[in-house]
Amino acid sequence: TVQFGLRGMGVAPAGVEKDLTGHHHLVIDSAPFGSDNPEALSEALPADENHIHYGGGQTEAMVELAPGTHTLQLVLGDWSHTPHDTPIMSEVITITVE
Numbered sequence: 600t601v602q603f604g605l606r607g608m609g610v611a612p613a614g615v616e617k618d619l620t621g622h623h624h625l626v627i628d629s630a631p632f633g634s635d636n637p638e639a640l641s642e643a644l645p646a647d648e649n650h651i652h653y654g655g656g657q658t659e660a661m662v663e664l665a666p667g668t669h670t671l672q673l674v675l676g677d678w679s680h681t682p683h684d685t686p687i688m689s690e691v692i693t694i695t696v697e
């Protein structure tokens with residue numbers, strides 16, 4: 600179970616255009632979002648097995664991962680799945696699934 604933390608912003612479902620809100624995306628085993636990857640921050644996040652959208656406004660989720668080492672990063676996206684102008688994202692963490 601992954602719990603998504605957020606302060607100073609609200610969570611709104613995808614498609615709801617409201618200032619200072621967004622929905623969470625979990626980036627799994629994929630290139631990190633950040634200043635070294637600026638183009639990824641200016642367009643909608645892809646939707647695939649490495650980029651999970653929580654467009655219902657979920658603040659935690661169960662994720663099934665194969666045993667081994669995985670990286671996770673949380674990226675907030677606006678109503679259209681695009682990171683905010685000042686992107687809101689976590690550091691990349693590395694976890695081990697046994």
Ligand SMILES: [Cu+2]
Nearest residue numbers: 652654676680
């Ligand atoms: Cu999204």
